[in-house]
Amino acid sequence: MAENKKELPPKYNPFGLQEKWYPRWEKEKVFSWKKQAEVQNLNIEEKKERGEVFSMVIPPPNVTGSLHLGHALNHTIQDILARYHRMKGDLTLWVPGTDHAGIATQNVVEKLLAKEGKSRMDMTREEFEKRVWQWKEESGGMITHQQRQLGESVDWDYERFTLDEGCSELVKEVFVRLYKEGFIYRAERIINWCPRCVxxxxxxxxxxxxxxxxxxxxxxxxxxxxxxxxxxxxxxxxxxxxxxxxxxxxxxxxxxxxxxxxxxxxxxxxxxxxxxxxxxxxxxxxxxxxxxxxxxxxxxxxxxxxxxxxxxxxxxxxxxxxxxxxxxxxxxxxxxxxxxxxxxxxxxxxxxxxxxxxxxxxxxxxxxxxxLTSLQWFVKIKPLAEPAIDAVRSGKIRFVPERWKNVYFNWMENIQDWCISRQLWWGHRIPAYYCLDCSHLEVSKEKVTTCPECKSNNVKQDEDVLDTWFSSALWPFSTLMPNNKEAYGQADLPRTKELSLFYPTSVLVTGFDIIFFWVARMIMAGLHFMHEIPFHDVYIHGLVRDATRQKMSKSKGNVVNPLEKMDEYGTDAFRFFLISILPEGKDIIYDESRLKGYQAFCNKIWNTARFIWLNQPADFKLPEKAPTLSEIDQYMITKFNTGLQEITRALESYRFADYASTVYDLFWKTFCDQYVELAKVNLKEPDTADGTRYTLNLVFMNLLKLLSPAMPFITEELFSQYDENKNKFLALEKWPSEVSNASTEAEKNIAFILKIISKIRSVRAELGVPPKEKIEVTFVSEDESLRRVVKTNQKYILAGANVNTFHVQAEVPKKGIKGILDKAAVYLNILDFVDITREKARIEKEIATLRKGLLVCQKKLENPAFKEKAPKELVEAELQKEKNYIAKIRDLETLLQSLQK
Missing domain, CATH: 3.90.740.10 (Valyl/Leucyl/Isoleucyl-tRNA synthetase, editing domain)
Incomplete structure (x- = not known):
């Protein structure tokens, strides 16, 4: 590890890590399902049979766009799922791609032409399309570059564009089939018309x-x-x-x-x-x-x-x-x-x-x-909607949170025919041809130059293009189909190995605002053309709002640029922040103070790694067999096992904020604040040092794995320090399993020791005794087994609470400030450091204030209307507030009694 120490700079710099790791991941095809199968030694056929396959298609951002806050949130959620399932051993494919965005892209290019003093109407259609394609090649890749900045583990070999050759062929195929089946028709009906976009x-x-x-x-x-x-x-x-x-x-x-x-x-x-x-x-x-x-x-x-x-x-x-x-x-x-x-x-x-x-x-x-009334193309949608409604009602497709399925049902059951024609030049041109001599209409996948009725060559293709959402509706299967014209045109739609392996996809992650635009239409298209649902789960997240719960908009000046925040705080901190503020199915409140906190979290992870590696021999290697472990080592392992279960359950059930809070608390509060502080004592003693070094490294490595779906860059860098050959990637490591060699008795004992340390610290802080002052403490309990546990582990109390003299006995001492514990108490000999008169007055005043707060809380809880009508989480919060008031008042009254003796 001596070499590793040199490789780890004293200061955490997120930007160097981002620039280092993404190109390496991409070059080594770390996010390829084929590479995953090779590295993890997966049997592909067995994985498919067991249902151990995970796939997603990215909601294709507009080719005109740049990464906004909604994208950042949506893509971070998807990336966490992809990275978790890849580590779990599910054969994983996450397909990237962009949308041709008809109106938006045409508007962008028309504005560029206007700056040049030109107009679309001065060009032929072919010239304009060529100009848009030129713009797409020159400027359309900005968002994919930004996706790399965010660390998205998509397989770029499968990148698709809704107007690429394969998608274009499939769109024509689908249009022709729907027309021949009687689902597409042309009619003059009243539609909504935009005079600005024409x-x-x-x-x-x-x-x-x-x-x-x-x-x-x-x-x-x-x-x-x-x-x-x-x-x-x-x-x-x-x-x-x-x-x-x-x-x-x-x-x-x-x-x-x-x-x-x-x-x-x-x-x-x-x-x-x-x-x-x-x-x-x-x-x-x-x-x-x-x-x-x-x-x-x-x-x-x-x-x-x-x-x-x-x-x-x-x-x-x-x-x-x-x-x-x-x-x-x-x-x-x-x-x-x-x-x-x-x-x-x-x-x-x-x-x-x-x-x-x-x-x-x-x-x-x-x-x-x-x-206004206009001659347009429509899809007769009700017959297509019925099986799509049944798919959700039967549970084949699940909405998370569940309440969103009611929104889906409400719209689908009152659905109107879909106007699919758009008066644009950029997009999928409608494959319909009109004979200008006999007025015959021919719908065909192939270009029609001769009228099949009158044999005239005076044939013209429909000028309109299809609604952008028409091609997007095919996205879950079009992305897994061939991207070449030759594969299409047969009686059946083309099949690929990827389609057989990864369709239906596992989950669609999206905002509620496109349930109608996109989700419903994908379900209808998937069922009609693939005869299968397009995805099993639909995870719906809310909108991001500012700290005052206002919707973000340019006019309000409250829009947040995620790229600027990633540059300021680092991508890992930003990603972790986004999921930490993600309530289940509700809008997200953007509070930047929390983002600063997660930047500090990244620093904590980095500094913890340095502490571990600086406190072990240069040639240290993690032994295959665990050495003798102390009770604090076993405590940490037991806590890790419990946290692992909670974290895994949270990810499996799309509870991302729970995942974030649990892994954060496990790392910072349990591992760093509790275990690492106690480990410092063990590292100084030959009898316990080996076991503690083993536990520090084993748990730290596994914590990196748990953090990696949300924080891929810092965890990959730190994990690489354990890889002597420099040929492994954390992204392809296996998800942790429970660690053995721990007893529940050890967890119970150390948990009690930590309570003693916490109680001593809180009494000192309450009475204003500086932490640096060494004090005398007496632990009192009539329970002999408790006294034995404390006696055995008192070295941790001496270090953790800055105590120089510590007594363990059954008798109450003659003097000392009392702190209450379960079946025990601690007495702090600190009266020499305390202004008794001032502290008594302060504590009495604080108790009075707390009692007023308790009274208000209890009145609210006694109100039947509050308990019956208030949301469950509010009632639970109020009950917890009541408990906190009671506990705090009890502790202060105990202190007051000690000061009055």
Whole structure:
């Protein structure tokens, strides 16, 4: 180990370790399942038969993106799972990849073109696509570089892109099959349209925001009597240009006289009917609503029921079209302003009121969307949703936390057909071809140049591309299929060894915000095309919020850049911090003070390694057979075994915060604060030094293994010091198993010794006796076995509590400040260091304060409503608070009695 000492610098530097280890892992293919099988000597077929296989596909980040806090959290969780299962001996594959991100990528490149004074419309489609691919090759790899910075143990040999050759072929194959099976159709329906991105959006790509708006009241005169009118309330007066009816509720007595008559559409002087429909809310506004089938989804349905004409009055850019008469060419905002002015001039405007309402916005650019009728491609989704619902309901797919399955059910059971066409150039172009001579539509995987009906060569491919989520829905199996065109086009989808081994995948880790966008669609696609579920578990984590529980956004200035934090604190500390603040299924509160604490934790790990290695001979090697172990050694081994069980259970059940807190406490509180401090005594004595060196190194090595899923860099570096040949990797070591050679009796005895040390320290601290002052202490117990245990181990008390004289007896001494223990007490001879009058007054005051707190706590616990309605964890916390108050008051009263003698 002499050489190892030289290799370990006195100061921990995380950045050198990150730069050292990731290239080495990648070069040696440490994260390859084939390398794992070779190093761990795994029988692949046996692993598959026993179900000892673990696989994940990374939720593909946008190729335009850089690593944000959500990515960092999501990827850290996945990496912990991959590293744990790899060490556990499960054959492990974690597939990386990126998404072509249709709208986002096209926007990025169009902005670059604008800076050059160019426009997409100045180029051919092929030229624009070539430019996007060029941008992707030059700039699209930033996020994969950042993933390496985070230490992700993905197998880069399996990296995929949703627009690569294999994925593109599969997408065409899937589209054609769904079309031929009757699941894909083209129709003119009302959809959400973004005038800024100039494309259709699916319902779940439309985000709804509560905004302060206005409700405008307008006169609609009757055609047969213009002096008589209906009063209509609307939030969008510009859409009145496309009104084709006015509606009232059939049971509304106020308007029975109006049903069947006609009104004149203000400003347009077009006659439209008054109809009765039960959709109308009698209590909203005046109980009369304008019906604009081309610009409102509910009006569209009413229009179908009553065979109303559909009049679209806006173009793709949100400007009024030729159907809007004199308002043609105005933006929807300008049209609203002009229409309101004209209504006032014609005395048709009544009034306006402030009105808060839900407004649909584009998920990408956040501009207000425009519902409008458009000819688009759709997936008939309900038949595909039914087996996907059954897969979750039957337990084949499990949501963690379980409550998220109810969100899934609610959406899936009310699912609407999916609009899959997008008016973009970047993406999977729809494989549909139109004959411009005979109007025949041909859907084909291969390019069509001749019409199969009339043999004309005047054939044109559909201009639209597919929704990005269409290709993402295939991700769990597309990533395991061949990445070459030749493998596709057969009767069955291509199979690979990887597909047979790793599909279905084990778990999907994702945020709740894409359950609808992605999770549900992957389940539907997997079941339909692979006839199997795509994953067994779906682990849902919350959103990261700031310390005041606000959502992070650029406008609020509270966004955290994970790359900056990794540079400031080190990747290991940052990763550990993220999982430590991860409550089960709830939002995550970002508190940087805790991040600083985990930076200190890394320093503690490093310094502990240096202490161990600096306190043993240069040629020390861990013996294969354990030497004689002292009780403190056996105590540490027993504690390690218990911690190992808890940590393993936490990882198996996705309780990442529990994993973090347990391994942290095991390392810092148990190993460092307790065992290492006591070990210093043993290392000075020849009879106990060998056993303690053995235990220090054995437990430390195993603790590195337990920490490594969360802290891969520092643990790999320290573990490498034990590898004389420098050819092993901690990432491929086996997960620890329980260590033998420990007795529960030893654990019990040392636990009692530690309580004595803790009690002496707390009494000293309470009365302000400096830790450096050596004192006299008497241990008193009538239990002879307890006295024997303390007598045997008193050397640890002398060192751990800075005691120079220690007595063990059955009789209470004449003087001393008492500290209560189970079946025993300690008496500290420290009155010479204490201002008795001042301390008595202080303690009496503190007891009074604590009693007030106890009273408040007990009143809360006595309230039946609190116990019945408060969350379980709050009730438990209050019960623990009560216990703490009682224990503290008891200890202080004991001290007070000692001071009064």
């Amino acid at each position: 494309t259709a959006l699916s319902n779940i790509e439309t985000e709804y925001e509560e905004r302060n708006g206005k409700l405008y009241y307008i006169h609609y005169p009757f055609a047969d009597n213009p002096e008589e009118f209906l009063e209509i309330a609307t939030t969008r007066p510009e859409t009145m240009l496309g009104d084709t009816a006015v509606a009232v509720h059939p049971d509304d007595d106020r308007y029975q006289h109006a049903i069947g008559r006609e009104v004149l559409l203000p400003l347009m002087n077009r006659k439209i009917p008054v109809i009765a429909d039960s959709y109308v809310d009698k209590d909203f506004g005046t109980g009369v609503v304008k019906i604009t089938p081309a610009h409102d989804p509910n009006d569209f349905e009413i229009g179908k029921r009553h065979s109303l004409s559909i009049l679209r009055i806006m173009d793709d850019y949100g400007h009024i079209n030729e159907n809007g008469g004199k308002y043609k060419g105005l933006s929807r905002e300008a049209a609203r302003k002009q229409i309101l002015e004209d209504l006032k001039k014609e005395n048709l405007f009544i009034r306006e009121e402030k009105h808060k309402h839900s407004v649909g916005t584009c998920y990408r650019c956040h501009h207000i969307v425009e519902p």
